[in-house]
Structures are given as C-alpha cells and as structure tokens.
Amino acid sequence: MDRLKGVEYFRRVYELGSFTAAANELQCSNAVISKYIRYMESWTGSKLINRNTRTISFTDEGERFYRYCVSVTGQTRELLDAVADADNLTGTLVVASPVSLSIAVLSPLFIRFQKENPSLSIRLQMSDQLTDLVGSGVDVAIRGVEAPEDSSLIAARLGALDRILVASPGYLENATVPTSIAHLRSHKCLVYSLSSDANQWEFMSPTGSGKPIAVEVEGPLVADNSMILIEAAKAGLGIAMVPRAYVNADLKNGSLQQLKLDADPVPRSIYAMYSDRRYLPRRAREFIDFIRKSL
Template structure:
C-alpha cells in the first residue's frame, strides 16, 4: 500500500474527526480509509484510532503519530517543490473566497491563473463565512479583512477594492440625490452585514476621515443581493466598484460623487503559517498581486 497516501488519509482523519468526511474529500470509500488505518496500525504496532459505529477518538499514540504525519507531509512537499527546476506547479490548490468577490473581481483572475498553470487543479470553496483553513484542508483564503481567528495563520495584502456609493436613477428621482455625506443619514441605505463599517460607513482617511451612521430597508450578508436591490430602486448601496462596473456602464446604476471617497477595502491572502509554503500557493499569491493591481488600475 502507498504509505505516504496513508499518512495523508490519517492526518485528515484527525483533523476532520470522521472516516466518512475523509472518504468524501479524497473521492474514495470508507472501506478504503479503514483499510489504510489498519495498515498504519500494523506498521506502527500501535492502536491509533478507537472507533465504533458512530464515533471515533484518537489515542495518545495516535496523536503522536499525527504530529509525525504533519512533519513528514510538510517536508515531502518542501522537497518536491525545491526539486522542481521551473515554475510549474502540480496537484490541487484549494482556495476559499467570498461569493460576491469570487463572482466579480476574482473570477477572471482565477481563470487566467488556471490557464497559465493547466497542470494544477483549482478547487474553489465559495462562502461568505470564515473558513477554518486547517481543519478544512484549505491552502489559501481570500478575504477583505486581515483579522485572523487563528494564530497559526498569516495574512498578506494582495490588492485593494475601491468602493463607491450607487443608486438607481429611479430612486434618486423619488428621494433626491444627496449632495453631502451627512445627508446619507436621511436616505434609505442598503447594509452589508459582514462589513467592518456595516452601519457606520467610513469615508476619507487621516484629517478628512468621516463616519456616517446609516440605516435602511435591507440588510444582507451578500453584496450582490444589495446590488440587485439598488438596481430595483430600494436605496443607496456602498459596494466595491468592481461589483457594479456593468451596471454603471449601462446606466442601470449611478455613482454618487460625494467627498471624501469611501474607504477602500484591502484584499488579503490568508494561509497557514508554514516554514515552507507550497509552490502552488506561492505562485498563486504572486499572480494575485500582479493581476489585482492591474484590475484596480483599469477600473
């Protein structure tokens, strides 16, 4: 049997706490996972997992063996990366990213990356929730915040998202066009619940910084829902400009030119803190920096 594959299976068993979850992740059966666990227990001469029909638990010896697996797999990945003499990267790159960002700003970047590295499989996990990178086997998450929920993670800035205020012409005809930031407080505003400034929109920096308390008829954890609501005349939305480029070009939405401008959001690449970052992750981070800088410049 493939001992290295067994170490990969066992590492994920400990992290996911389920044979079934590991079988689904690797596209095999529970029987295969069980067979590999027995193989590893025969090899080590120790019981690694206590299991019954419903639950499993890791033995003390099993926990020590998990640490061994992590070390071996990490060193193996490092050696394989170091042995490569070109910029190719094989295997699978697992990326977690917010739904709205992935469908607008990131989609063309991800497609170009895959075209540049066709031997690499890109596996996307689209969710606006904060993904647990380590337990879910994610190589890298793309987020609009540097806040880390785990000290074992690293965040690096890879780009920015300029934001803008938008509304439908119909809404402005009915409610008037605000001419100052202070007037936003009297308008129907569309709230993105996951934003750092969800109900206190931030504008300018340093001496020009201002905060405006806003409220309105719709609160959502998906920015594209707010864009649709704005298009239907429900109110004013504060969203990344890249999310509404098509609607602004068609006239479906109008950008409000109020000064100072909304505070931009920084895009971060978040990944597990490793001494040797896998080549596929390094290539992707470098690609993001270049491509996102070009995207912002063209906006």
C-alpha cells in the same frame, strides 16, 4: 500498504474529525480509511484513535502522531516542488474565495493562471462565509477585508479594494440627494451582513485623525452577497456601499450613480490567507504572486 498514504489519510481524518468526511474527500470507502488507520496503529505500536459508532477522539499518541503527519506531508510537498519541472505546475490548487469578488474581479485571473499552467487543476470554493482552511483542505483563501482578524493565519496583501456609495437615478429622483454622511441616517441603505461595519458604515475622518467615523444605517434589504445588493440598488431600493470594481460597468452605463459625500468609505484590501508558510505548495506560492502582480 503505502505508508505515506496512511500518513495523509490519518491527517485528514484528524482535521475533518470523521472517517466518512475523509473518505468522501479522498474518494475511497470508509473501509479503506479504517484499514489505513489500523495499519498506522500497527506501525506505531500505539492506539491512535478511540472510536465508536457515532464519534471519534484522539489519544495522546494520536495527537503527537498528527503533528508528525503534518511535518511529513509538508516536507514531502516541499521536496516534490523542489525536484519538479520548474516550468510545470502540477497537482490540484484549492482556493476559497467570496462569490462577488470571484465573479467581478478574480475569475479572469483564475482562468488565465490555469491556461498558463495547463497541468494544474484549480478547485474553486466560492462562498462569502469564512472558510476553515485546515478542515476543508484549502491551500489559499482570498478575502476582501479591512484587516485580517484570524491571527493563526498568514495574510499577504494582494491589492486595494476601494468602496463607494451608489444609488440608481430613479431612487435619487424620489429622495433628497445626500451630501453628508449624516444624511444616510434618513435614507434607505442596503446592508452587506458579513461586513465588519454592516450596520454602522465606517468613513475616513476628514480631519485625518485616523479614527473612522461610524454612521448607523438601516434599510429594506440585508444580504450576505454584494451582487444582490447591487441589483437592489439598480432597482431603486436604496443606497449600497460596494467595492468600486463591482460596479464599474453600471457606472458607465448610467444604471448606478456614485454619491459624493463629505467623507469616503474606509477602504478594504484583498488578502491571500494561508495556514503555514513553511509548507505552502509551490503552486500556491506562484498563484499568490500571480494574483498580486495582476491586481
């Protein structure tokens, strides 16, 4: 049997916590996974996994063996990167990225990167929910945030993501046009639920003190996707705070108008996040560099 494959199979069983999940990801049967786990236990001379019909748990030897598996698979990946054709990226790059950011900003870059590297396959997981990089086998997660919160991940800033306030001409015709952030309390505001300032929009202090000013907002629609909020703003439901890059076309054609208040929204940045610099595949490193330069 292939010992290196057994190491990889054990690693994914550990990270996913399930034989079935590992089998689905690796496109094989539970029986194959079980066979390789037994092979690893025979090779190490230790019981690695306690399992019954419903759950699995890992012995102390299994915990130590997992750390060995991470080291082996990472070093193998580094070696293959080093000896591979320098002009030819291969394998599968798994990227997790928010839906709106992917569609509005990143999709042309994903396509261009793949066209420039035709031997590379890109698997894109689009979700506005935060992703467990290890558990889902993701190489790189892209996020538009004020600052990364997960200290267990490495974050590389790729570019700026400025936010603005927008509303439709129809909404502004039927409401007093706000000129101050304090006026937002009396307006219908469209809330992005996954933002760190979802219900209290943050604005940069005009005095330059560095501490943001928070304004409590509420309105008729709360959603976990910015594209829905943009459509709602165009339909006249209220004011939305969204990245400028998402609404450039709407500002040009007049379906939305930017509101100029006495303070600007706290900007966001685009970050690439990954779990381990030492074992980051070359295809992921070059992808991150490409996105940074393109942005």
